[in-house]
Amino acid sequence: MKKFGLFIVLLLYVSQVWGQSIIGIDSIPLKGLVLEKNWRWSAGDSPEWANPEFDDSAWKEVNPTQDLANIPNLTTKGIGWFRATLEFSPLVAQQLSTLQISQSVASEIYINGLLARKIGVVSTNPEQVKAVNLFNHYNIGLPYSVSYPYVQISIRVAYEQNPFYNRVGFNQSHCFKATVVATEHASTISRAIRQQTYYGWFQVGVFFILTFLHLSFFSLYRTQRANLYFSLTTLWLGIAFLCIPLTLDYFENLTEYFLAEFVQTIAFPIAYLFLIRAIYEIYHQPTGVLYWMIVVFGILVVISLFTPYSLGSVWAELGTELLMTAEVIRVTALALRRHLPGARLIMIGMGVSLVMFLVFYVDILLKNYGFSPMIESGLGGVITYQIAVLCVPLSISLYLAISFSKTNKELIEKLQENNELSKQNLRQEQEKQQLLAAQNETLEWQVKERTAQLEQSLEELKATQNQLIQKEKMASLGELTAGIAHEIQNPLNFVNNFSEVSMELAQELAEELDREPLDKELLKELAGDLTQNQQKINHHGKRASSIVKGMLEHSRNNTGEMQLTDLNALADEYLRLSYHGLRAKDKTFNAEFKGEFDEKLPKLKVMPQEIGRVLLNLLNNAFYAVHEKERLKIPHYQPLVTVSTRHRQDGKQGTWAEIRVKDNGMGIPDAIKTKIFQPFFTTKPTGEGTGLGLSLSYDIVTKGHNGTFVMESKEGEGTEFIISLPYHLI
Structure with missing residues (x-):
């Protein structure tokens, strides 16, 4: 059963x-x-x-x-x-x-x-x-x-x-x-993956430490660009190997795996390109053909990722590693031939790396095709790959560290030499200071002697300047006096003329009284003419008296005190005085002048004698300028001097009284416009001007009255001086 x-x-x-x-x-x-x-x-x-x-x-x-x-x-x-x-x-x-x-x-x-x-x-x-x-x-x-x-x-x-x-x-x-x-x-595979994760983190740590180290080297010595390129190499290698532990231990879904695989695939070519650039910088080599082959291969690898024929990360890494290794060996071999430092060390690292890579990839091929692997232990394969990957970066890092140490040692030696030179320079500087001290004593004595001479010269210059200023004042006074004499001469001529006519009329009247019979109509006519003549004599006599009275007031009021002044009357008076003064000196002088006065211009508190001196100086210069231009016999030229006044409101700057003196003379060249207000500068021939008139006028307006004094001139057309006086002084 x-x-x-x-x-x-x-x-x-x-x-x-x-x-x-x-x-x-x-x-x-x-x-x-x-x-x-x-x-x-x-x-x-x-x-x-x-x-x-x-x-x-x-x-x-x-x-x-x-x-x-x-x-x-x-x-x-x-x-x-x-x-x-x-x-x-x-x-x-x-x-x-x-x-x-x-x-x-x-x-x-x-x-x-x-x-x-x-x-x-x-x-x-x-x-x-x-x-x-x-x-x-x-x-x-x-x-x-x-x-x-x-x-x-x-x-x-x-x-x-x-x-x-x-x-x-x-x-x-x-x-x-x-x-x-x-x-x-069952835990054997998990343990193997965990070992690969640990080795991946180890590689990431090594590469990121090298990145930080060589970036620090580059920050200290920026001329050594090999440290920069090598730090970028280890950075991208660290990113590439970071994908291994992330894939094995952290990323759960397939999308994350693909993303890590993509980053790893493009990170390797970029890292190897920077590695070759570092080798070029180390050996001072130009860019080679293999470098551009690697660039093209890297681009093809990235493009292939988006096609059904992708090489994948393993074969992309293999291709770039083989090309990179070939180029580094070529450049290093040239460096060995030229006996460049560090070439032997990097060549040894490259040789070991190449052997380990060959062993590793041949073992992979044997496993894929079912043959017995060369490395039975998985741990042995990992260690082989670790050695292959790290040999070249570590050898280059070691060379760069040795080079950095050598550079640092050379800098220390140079610093010591500089210290010695500094001490030597200090001794020489002390000797120079002693020599300079002795020379300074000599120079001080010479300076004192020269200073005494300069002070004496300055006193003489001041005396000469005072004489010139006095001469300028006397010249202005002479011109003013000539104008006044000419002004008084006109009414006196009328008085004399009408007096002679009156005497003739009186004699004719006496003769008519002796005749019989008397012609009363004629007597009335003679008496009327005589009365009219006496009125004209009285009028012109008063005119002369007013001129004299004004000059006496001018003389008495010359105290430098501010007075409310009618600028229109002042400008008109000095316009006429200036013209008649020049006419008194030169009978051939002739010019037109006119006044354009603002009738609404309020009186302004100024020192009238000082402003009069300024106006007289400007008017004399204006009449001189038009007279000089007239001598050139320019066709259709008519000399003209204009004096105008204006009441101006200027926003926040307040209210101003403006006086303009304009002529149509030759104007002032641009080259000397900046010098026109300097003391002793003149455009007149030697002996005809002291060069102090405009300088004194500028000081009177700007310093004495807090005004502005501006010149506008165009060569060949004329000059205009603008005086602006503020009303806030009242």
Whole structure:
């Protein structure tokens, strides 16, 4: 009966697995058994496909460890099922076993029809699917029984419509990879990944430390640009190797994995370009052909990432490393031939790195093609790669550090030499100071002697200046006196003329009185004429008396005190005095003059005798200028001097009285306009002017009356002086 019972059970087992794919497991290797064969696949989705009794004999047989693109209709339909049945040998069935999963899709794993684990997010809606990073490993315990050696596995997988699948052609290692391992060895892979993570962080730390170190070197000595390029090299290498621990330990989903892979792929070419630039700077070499080949290769690698023919990060790294190594060896060989310092050290580093890289990549090729690996231990491969990667940067860093130390030592020696030179210069400076002290004593004595001479000369100059000022004043007084004499002469001429006529009329009147009979009409006419003449004599006598009276008042009031003054009357008076004074000196002189006076101009408190002196000086200069131009016999030229006044309101600056003296003479050249108010500067011939008139006038207006004194002149057309006096002095 027992045998019959066992037969019935066996019959039931066979009926369950009949028509299904069976994967026989006779033993489990130490590294685990990868389940690659006897999987059945169907695109689409149905809950019944998780049932262990479902007949999948019509499904296609596929290898799930292939790339996604090789799984039929997965990328088009987005979802499908893998099914397989494991058959354990009695020896294996007695052991605890674990199913380790790594994948680039999202999945739901059913063991004997029961949901064992969800990895990622599986959904019929493509936008909700979340695939996982293929470097993550997930463990699922397998049921075991000697009496029931079969385990049916159904896996529902979903493809994430990730843009990197279409635009970045990274070659995926597998779609879904299931490995049966002994449970006691299940942590081996996790431990290996953890070791790779530790070594990745170690590389990142080394490269970032080198970056900081050589940036510091460059900040201290900016002329050594090799430190800058090398720091950029280690920075990008650090970024590239930072992607390794992030991918293995931190990034969970597939998108993050693709992003890290993309950054790593472009970081390596950039780092190697900066490395070659650093080598060029170290050996002072021009840019080589291989450098541009690496540039082109790097660009092609980046472009290929967005095509289905991507080289991927490993082959991009391999290509750039080989080209970089070839160029560095070429440049270093030239440096060795020229016996440049540091070439031997960098060449040794390059040689060791090249050997380690060859060993590492040959080992990868042997593993990929199923041959026995050269390095049995995974740890040995990691160490080989670490040595290969770090040899060149460390050798260059060591050379740059030695070069920095040598430069620093040379600077210290130069600093010591500079200190010695400074001490020597200090001694020489002290000697010079002693010599200078002796020379200063001599110079002080000479300066005192010269100062005494200069003071004497200054006194003589002041005396001469006072004489010139007095001469200018006397000249002005003479001109004023001449004008006054001419003004008095006019009424006196009238008095004399009418007096003579009156005497004749009186004599004629006496003769007429002696005649008989008397002609009363004639007598009345003679008496009327005589009365009229006496009136004219009285009028012109009063005119002469007023001129004399004005001069007496002028003489008495010459105290330098401010007085309310009618500027219109003052300007008109001095205009006439100036003209008649010049006429008295030169009978050939003749010119037109006119006054344009603002009748609404209020009286202003000024020193009239000082303002009169200013006006007299300006008017004399104006009449002189037009007289000189008249001598040139210019056709149609008519000399004219104009004096005008104006009441001006100037915003915040207050109210001003403005006097303008304008002539149409030859004008003043631009070259001497800035000198016109300087003492002793004159444009007149020698003996005709002292050069003090405008200087004194400027001081009277600006210092004595707080006004402004401006000149506007155009050569060949004339000159205008503008005097502005403020009313706030009242």
